Amino acid sequence: MKFFIDTANIDEITEAGSLGILDGVTTNPSLMAKEGISGEENIIKHYETICNIVDGHVSAEVIATDMDGMIDEGLKLASIHSQIVVKVPATANGIKAINHLSHKGIKTNCTLVFSTGQAILAAKAGATYVSPFIGRIDDMNYNGMDLIDQMVQVYHNYEFETQILAASIRNTRHIIECAEAGVDVVTSPLKPLKGLLKHPLTDIGLEKFLADHKKAQQ
Numbered sequence: 001m002k003f004f005i006d007t008a009n010i011d012e013i014t015e016a017g018s019l020g021i022l023d024g025v026t027t028n029p030s031l032m033a034k035e036g037i038s039g040e041e042n043i044i045k046h047y048e049t050i051c052n053i054v055d056g057h058v059s060a061e062v063i064a065t066d067m068d069g070m071i072d073e074g075l076k077l078a079s080i081h082s083q084i085v086v087k088v089p090a091t092a093n094g095i096k097a098i099n100h101l102s103h104k105g106i107k108t109n110c111t112l113v114f115s116t117g118q119a120i121l122a123a124k125a126g127a128t129y130v131s132p133f134i135g136r137i138d139d140m141n142y143n144g145m146d147l148i149d150q151m152v153q154v155y156h157n158y159e160f161e162t163q164i165l166a167a168s169i170r171n172t173r174h175i176i177e178c179a180e181a182g183v184d185v186v187t188s189p190l191k192p193l194k195g196l197l198k199h200p201l202t203d204i205g206l207e208k209f210l211a212d213h214k215k216a217q218q
C-alpha cells in the first residue's frame with residue numbers, strides 16, 4: 001500500500017516526508033490556489049520544489065478541458081520533472097488525452113472519478129492511476145467506500161494495471177477501509193495520515209513505562 005499526501009503545502013509535505021513513509025504527492029488546482037501559487041512560472045517552480053522534496057510520483061493537474069489543450073499542457077507538465085504524473089479529469093476529452101499521453105509513455109492520473117464506469121474507461125485508456133473521490137461521495141449522502149469496493153473487484157476481474165488511488169480522504173477510517181479493500185494508493189491530507197498513530201492506550205502505556213523506569217532509577 002502506498003501513501004501519498006494530498007496537499008500543495010511545502011511544510012506539510014516536508015512533515016509527512018520526515019515520517020519516512022511517503023510515496024508521493026497529489027495536488028489539484030484548488031490545493032495550488034490555497035497556497036497562493038499562480039502564474040505558469042510559479043506553478044512550474046512549485047512542482048519542481050515538491051519533486052525535490054519527495055522521492056515519488058507528484059500529480060499535477062491540467063486546466064484545459066479540450067483534448068488538444070490537455071495534451072499540450074500534459075506534455076509541458078511532464079517535462080518539468082520525471083516524477084510528474086499528469087492529472088486529467090474523467091471526461092470524454094480527458095479519456096482521449098489519457099490515451100494519447102499514455103501511448104507517449106507519460107504517466108497519468110484520471111481524476112474526479114465517481115463511478116466504476118469512469119474507472120473502467122480510465123483503465124482502458126492506459127491511465128497509470130485512477131482517483132475515486134470517497135469523501136465527496138459521502139458528502140452527497142452516498143457511501144464512497146461502495147465505489148472503492150466495486151472498483152477493486154472489477155479491476156481484479158480484468159487484471160487492469162491502472163492503480164487505484166483513493167482520494168478525497170476525510171478521516172483515518174477512510175484510510176483503514178481503503179487498506180481493507182486493497183487499494184494500491186491512498187492520498188490523504190496530513191491530519192488523517194497523522195491520525196493513524198493516535199491511540200490513547202499508546203499514550204497511557206508510554207506514560208506508565210516511563211514512570212516505572214524513573215521509579216526503578218531512584
Ligand code: E4P
Nearest residue numbers: 006026028131136167168169
Ligand atoms: C486528489 O487527488 C483530489 O484532488 C483530492 O483528494 C480531492 O479532495 P477533496 O474532495 O477533499 O477536495
